[in-house]
Every structure is written in C-alpha cells, then in structure tokens.
Amino acid sequence: MTALEFTSVVERMAPTLRPAAYNLTRDSDDAKDLVQETLLKAFVNRDKFKAGTNLKAWLYTIMRNTFINHYNKITKRSSSVDTTDYIQTHPTDDRMIAVNGASGEFALNDIYAAIExxxxxxxxxxxxxxxxxxxxxxxxxxxxxxxxxxxxxxxxxxxxxxxxxxxxxxx
Missing domain, CATH: 1.10.10 (Arc Repressor Mutant, subunit A)
Structure with missing residues (x-):
C-alpha cells in the first residue's frame, strides 16, 4: 500500500474513531485530541502496518494504547500526596516524642511469613x-x-x- 493510499484509507476511517475516543475520554475536546494523536501516530508508523491486516483494528489499538499511556502519565503525575495539610506542627519538647514501630513490625513479619x-x-x-x-x-x-x-x-x-x-x- 502506497503512502497516498494509506493516507486516503486512514482519513476515511477517522470519523469512525471519534465515538470510541469519546467512550474512552468522556469529553468531546479530549476525544478530538485523541483521534488526532492516533492519526498522527498512524501516519508516523505507517511502515509498521502490515498490508492485508485489519487497519481499523490497528487504529483502534493505537488509540487505546495512546489513551492508556496518557492516563497512566496523568495518574502517576498526580499521585504524589501532599501531606502538608495533614501535618500539624506544634512546638514540642524532644523528650516528649515517642516512636512505636511495634505494630508496623508485626504487620511486616506477617507479610513476610505469608509470602514464605x-x-x-x-x-x-x-x-x-x-x-x-x-x-x-x-x-x-x-x-x-x-x-x-x-x-x-x-x-x-x-x-x-x-x-x-x-x-x-x-x-
């Protein structure tokens, strides 16, 4: 399949990608961005498409993987927890601080035993x-x-x- 034929076929399939993109993103602007990114990746990786296979399935796979990668990137970026709101700072005397790691140690020992x-x-x-x-x-x-x-x-x-x-x- 030549580059021109590939481009023509992919452009005809673009409208069929939009409903699936909307199902993934639940936002029309994000769905349009996802379709656009999918088409860009398809054109860039045209040489990886095997002629005679299902082009539509290939495009849906690119779209799904693009969405998953974007979602993982967003969740990884936003998963750091800012604990400053939960920490109460009180002036304390160092003699009054006690650390009790016993319960954590018991749990850890139970986890190791369960793994063993x-x-x-x-x-x-x-x-x-x-x-x-x-x-x-x-x-x-x-x-x-x-x-x-x-x-x-x-x-x-x-x-x-x-x-x-x-x-x-x-x-």
Missing amino acids: KLPEELRTPFMMYYVGYKYLEISDKLKLPIGTVKNRIHLARKELKQELKGYAYAD
Missing part, C-alpha cells in the same frame, strides 16, 4: 514482579508463557489477600 507460605511456583514470579520486573521480563527469565506468569502473580496476590485478611480496612 506461598508455593515456590507462585512466590518467585510474585517477588520478581514486586521488585520491579515487567511481565515479559519474568516470562523470559523463568521461561514461562506470559499468561502463566500473569496467572501465577494473580494467584499469589489472591492467596496473600486471604492470608492477610485481618489487615483489611473496614469500610
């Missing part, structure tokens, strides 16, 4: 994910299918949640 109770096949991928490995990296290192890795991490979380249910917050 996990079967090795669940504990290893869970701990790798916990320290920062991505699913694909864990899959490569353990020579397991990525679906198996995701499932084992899910099962480990489920078992840990059950084991540590005494620490759950009551709503």
Whole structure:
C-alpha cells in the first residue's frame, strides 16, 4: 500500500474513531485530541502496518494504547500526596516524642511469613514482579508463557489477600 493510499484509507476511517475516543475520554475536546494523536501516530508508523491486516483494528489499538499511556502519565503525575495539610506542627519538647514501630513490625513479619507460605511456583514470579520486573521480563527469565506468569502473580496476590485478611480496612 502506497503512502497516498494509506493516507486516503486512514482519513476515511477517522470519523469512525471519534465515538470510541469519546467512550474512552468522556469529553468531546479530549476525544478530538485523541483521534488526532492516533492519526498522527498512524501516519508516523505507517511502515509498521502490515498490508492485508485489519487497519481499523490497528487504529483502534493505537488509540487505546495512546489513551492508556496518557492516563497512566496523568495518574502517576498526580499521585504524589501532599501531606502538608495533614501535618500539624506544634512546638514540642524532644523528650516528649515517642516512636512505636511495634505494630508496623508485626504487620511486616506477617507479610513476610505469608509470602514464605506461598508455593515456590507462585512466590518467585510474585517477588520478581514486586521488585520491579515487567511481565515479559519474568516470562523470559523463568521461561514461562506470559499468561502463566500473569496467572501465577494473580494467584499469589489472591492467596496473600486471604492470608492477610485481618489487615483489611473496614469500610
């Protein structure tokens, strides 16, 4: 498919992207921006499109991934908590300050014990994910299918949640 043909086909499909973009963003201006960014990425990455495959699905995938990446960027940026409003500053005498880390230490010991109770096949991928490995990296290192890795991490979380249910917050 030539660049001109590709451009023509993509431009004809642009209006069909708008409803899906609106469903993702729930804002008409943001939806227009998302469609525009999707089309820009499609034109820039035209060489990555395989002729004979579903162009519409490819465009929807670009749009969805663009939306997810933008959402993750926004939530990561706004997730830092400013605790200055919650901290009350009182002039205190250093002799009156007491630190009690016992309850935190008990909880941490319970967490470590719960992790140790996990079967090795669940504990290893869970701990790798916990320290920062991505699913694909864990899959490569353990020579397991990525679906198996995701499932084992899910099962480990489920078992840990059950084991540590005494620490759950009551709503």
